[in-house]
Amino acid sequence: MSDAVSRPTLEAVAARAGVSRATVSRVVNGGDGVREPLVERVRRAVEELGYVPNQAARSLVTRRHDAVAVVIAEPETRIFTDPFFALQLRGISKELTAHDNQLVLLLTEGRDDHARVARYLAGGHVDGALVFSLHLDDPLPGLIEGAGVPTVFGGRPGWSDGTDSAVYVDCDNRGGAEDAVRHLVGLGRTRIAHITGPLDQTSAADRLQGYRDVMGETDPRLVVASDFTPTGGERAMGELLDRCPDVDAVFAANDLTALGALRVLRERGRRVPEDVAVIGFDDVLPVAEQTEPPLTTVRQDIEEMGRLMARLLLSTLARGGPATGAPSSVVLPTTLIRRATA
Amino acid sequence: MSDAVSRPTLEAVAARAGVSRATVSRVVNGGDGVREPLVERVRRAVEELGYVPNQAARSLVTRRHDAVAVVIAEPETRIFTDPFFALQLRGISKELTAHDNQLVLLLTEGRDDHARVARYLAGGHVDGALVFSLHLDDPLPGLIEGAGVPTVFGGRPGWSDGTDSAVYVDCDNRGGAEDAVRHLVGLGRTRIAHITGPLDQTSAADRLQGYRDVMGETDPRLVVASDFTPTGGERAMGELLDRCPDVDAVFAANDLTALGALRVLRERGRRVPEDVAVIGFDDVLPVAEQTEPPLTTVRQDIEEMGRLMARLLLSTLARGGPATGAPSSVVLPTTLIRRATA
Known part of the structure; x- marks a missing residue:
C-alpha cells in the first residue's frame, strides 16, 4: 500500500x-x-x-487532462469476447498514445451503470469521450449530453437523423450489405436469408435495409433476428432451417453470427457453400480466416475507424471546441472479401 | 458533438x-x-x-471520486488476447459495480506510457488503483508510489521480499507447480521439461521454482524460457524437441503456452499423452477445455482474485487509509484439474 x-x-x-x-x-x-x-x-x-x-x-x-474516455455501451463480458471492440480500441489507443493522451476505458456491467459513467464524464476527469455500440433506448447519449464533454460516436447514433450536431465515424453498413446480397444473387441463389444483429443498433438496422434494397419484398420467414453473438447465430440458423429447409444462402449480420450459423449447418449436414452459401460482415481476424470453410465477408476497417474517432476528437479539443470549422462525420467504404463460403 | x-x-x-x-x-x-x-x-x-x-x-x-483505476502492465494488444486479463477484470468489475464504484481501465501501448499512467493516477481522478502483471524492471511501482494513491497489486510484487508494505492477491504459484510436476512424476515420466513464463514476473519465477523443488538438479536443456503466449509456446516446444527428442512430459507455465506446445507436438507426430504428457497452468476457459486433447492444468480462481483485489482496496478506502488494521495480502490455493493430456 x-x-x-x-x-x-x-x-x-x-x-x-x-x-x-x-x-x-x-x-x-x-x-x-x-x-x-x-x-x-x-x-x-x-x-x-x-x-x-x-x-x-x-x-x-x-482545463486539460490529456485524457480521453472510451465508453462502450455493452457489458464488459461482451467487450472481451467480441474482437470488434479490441480492434476499435487498438486504433483508438494508437492514436491517443501518439498524442500522449491517456486512454481511460470506463467499463460497466450493463445499462444500469450508465448514470455512474456519465457522472465520471461530468466530473472533470477527461477532456472528451469516444462512445460506441449505442442502443436506441439507452439513456447514455442524453446523459453524455448532460455531462457536457465533447464526444465523438462510433457508429451513426440512432436518436436523430444523424445529420445534426453529433459527430460520428461509421462504415457504409447499407452499401456493404447490398454488395453481399448482390453477390449471393449473382451466384444464382434464390432463397437468400438474413440473420440480423440487434435491431436497436443502427449498424444492424442499416444492414437489414441493405438486404431489403436488393431482395425487395421477400418471404418474411427468411429474416431472423439475432444479436451479433455466435450463440445467437446458432439459434437463428437452427430456426431458419426449421422454417425454410430450402434456404440456399445466408447473409449474417456479422462474422460471429456467421461462425454460429456455420456450426449449425455442419451439424445438420448441409455443405457450405454447395448447399448453403454464407457471407458475414466485419472481417474480424482470426475469426473470419479460421472458420471452416474460411468465411466470405464484408470488410470494414475497424482499427482505422477507431483511429479516426480519436483523431476527430483530438482535433476538436485542439481547437477548443466544436464551434469553428467543426469536423464532420466520416463514413468509410466496405469491401467484399471472397474466401470459401460464398 | x-x-x-x-x-x-x-x-x-x-x-x-x-x-x-x-x-x-x-x-x-x-x-x-x-x-x-x-x-x-x-x-x-x-x-x-x-x-x-x-x-x-x-x-x-x-476527496472521493467513487472510481478505481485498473492498470495492467502489458500493452493493450496482450490484454485483449490473453483470457487471464478478461477474467481478472470480470471479478474486479463485479465487485466495484456492487459498491457503485467506476472501473477506470488505463490502457497503454507499452512501458513507455507508464509515466503518463502515473500522472493520471496522481491527478486526483481515482480513489485508488489495482495494478497487475508487473515486470521486475518496470518503473511503474515506483511511479505509483510517487502518485500517492492507495494500491493493491495482483501477483506478488518482485521488487521487495513481498512482506513489507505492498498488499497483493496471488495464487500459490510454487505449490501449484509442485503439484503439476509431482503428478507427471507419478505417471512414471522421467524426462519432464518446463516451458517457463517471462522470468521477470514473480508468477513465472515461482512456477519455475516449484518445478525445481520436485525435480532437483536436472538436465538444464529441459528448461526453456518463453513468454506466456501460444506463439512463444510453439517456439519453445520446437526448441525442446530439437534439443531433447526423448522428452516425455512438459509442464507449461500457462494454458496459452500449453496450447502452442500441443500444436507443435501434433505437427511433429507426437501423441499426447502417450508420447508426451502436457500440463498447463491457469485453467482459463474455453482454452483449457477446447485444446485437442482437453488440457490437464493447474486451476487458479482468477475471477475470485480480481474480486478480492477490489474488496481489499475498497475496505482500505472505507477506513480512510492503510494505517489501522491494514488488510494483509492473500494467497489462494490452486487445484490440479485432470483432463486428457496428463
Whole structure:
C-alpha cells in the first residue's frame, strides 16, 4: 500500500528551488511569465523530489487532462469476447498514445451503470469521450449530453437523423450489405436469408435495409433476428432451417453470427457453400480466416475507424471546441472479401 | 458533438430553488447543516434541471471520486488476447459495480506510457488503483508510489521480499507447480521439461521454482524460457524437441503456452499423452477445455482474485487509509484439474 504522506508537496519544491509557491505553480502550469533561470531551478527541484502536480487542482486552471474516455455501451463480458471492440480500441489507443493522451476505458456491467459513467464524464476527469455500440433506448447519449464533454460516436447514433450536431465515424453498413446480397444473387441463389444483429443498433438496422434494397419484398420467414453473438447465430440458423429447409444462402449480420450459423449447418449436414452459401460482415481476424470453410465477408476497417474517432476528437479539443470549422462525420467504404463460403 | 454551454450551472439551480449558491453547494456535497425543507427544494431543482455537479471541484472538498483505476502492465494488444486479463477484470468489475464504484481501465501501448499512467493516477481522478502483471524492471511501482494513491497489486510484487508494505492477491504459484510436476512424476515420466513464463514476473519465477523443488538438479536443456503466449509456446516446444527428442512430459507455465506446445507436438507426430504428457497452468476457459486433447492444468480462481483485489482496496478506502488494521495480502490455493493430456 503506498503511503500518501510521502508525496512531495508544492511547498517542498518551492523550498528546494528557493522560490515562492506562486512561482512553482506558474512553472508547473506552463511557465508563462517566469524567467528562464528560475524555470530551470524549479524544473530541477521537481525532478529531484519526484514531485507530481495535483492535477485535480491544476486542471481547474488549465482545463486539460490529456485524457480521453472510451465508453462502450455493452457489458464488459461482451467487450472481451467480441474482437470488434479490441480492434476499435487498438486504433483508438494508437492514436491517443501518439498524442500522449491517456486512454481511460470506463467499463460497466450493463445499462444500469450508465448514470455512474456519465457522472465520471461530468466530473472533470477527461477532456472528451469516444462512445460506441449505442442502443436506441439507452439513456447514455442524453446523459453524455448532460455531462457536457465533447464526444465523438462510433457508429451513426440512432436518436436523430444523424445529420445534426453529433459527430460520428461509421462504415457504409447499407452499401456493404447490398454488395453481399448482390453477390449471393449473382451466384444464382434464390432463397437468400438474413440473420440480423440487434435491431436497436443502427449498424444492424442499416444492414437489414441493405438486404431489403436488393431482395425487395421477400418471404418474411427468411429474416431472423439475432444479436451479433455466435450463440445467437446458432439459434437463428437452427430456426431458419426449421422454417425454410430450402434456404440456399445466408447473409449474417456479422462474422460471429456467421461462425454460429456455420456450426449449425455442419451439424445438420448441409455443405457450405454447395448447399448453403454464407457471407458475414466485419472481417474480424482470426475469426473470419479460421472458420471452416474460411468465411466470405464484408470488410470494414475497424482499427482505422477507431483511429479516426480519436483523431476527430483530438482535433476538436485542439481547437477548443466544436464551434469553428467543426469536423464532420466520416463514413468509410466496405469491401467484399471472397474466401470459401460464398 | 455535445454542447458544453447547455449544461445547467450551480447558479441556475440556486435560482430555481430560491436559495443561495452556498446552500446548493452544501446540499450537493452532502447536505450538512442545511434544513430539510431547503434540502428538498434544492434536490428537486437539481433533478428538474438535470444538474450534474462539477466533480473536479467537489472532489477537492470530499476527496472521493467513487472510481478505481485498473492498470495492467502489458500493452493493450496482450490484454485483449490473453483470457487471464478478461477474467481478472470480470471479478474486479463485479465487485466495484456492487459498491457503485467506476472501473477506470488505463490502457497503454507499452512501458513507455507508464509515466503518463502515473500522472493520471496522481491527478486526483481515482480513489485508488489495482495494478497487475508487473515486470521486475518496470518503473511503474515506483511511479505509483510517487502518485500517492492507495494500491493493491495482483501477483506478488518482485521488487521487495513481498512482506513489507505492498498488499497483493496471488495464487500459490510454487505449490501449484509442485503439484503439476509431482503428478507427471507419478505417471512414471522421467524426462519432464518446463516451458517457463517471462522470468521477470514473480508468477513465472515461482512456477519455475516449484518445478525445481520436485525435480532437483536436472538436465538444464529441459528448461526453456518463453513468454506466456501460444506463439512463444510453439517456439519453445520446437526448441525442446530439437534439443531433447526423448522428452516425455512438459509442464507449461500457462494454458496459452500449453496450447502452442500441443500444436507443435501434433505437427511433429507426437501423441499426447502417450508420447508426451502436457500440463498447463491457469485453467482459463474455453482454452483449457477446447485444446485437442482437453488440457490437464493447474486451476487458479482468477475471477475470485480480481474480486478480492477490489474488496481489499475498497475496505482500505472505507477506513480512510492503510494505517489501522491494514488488510494483509492473500494467497489462494490452486487445484490440479485432470483432463486428457496428463
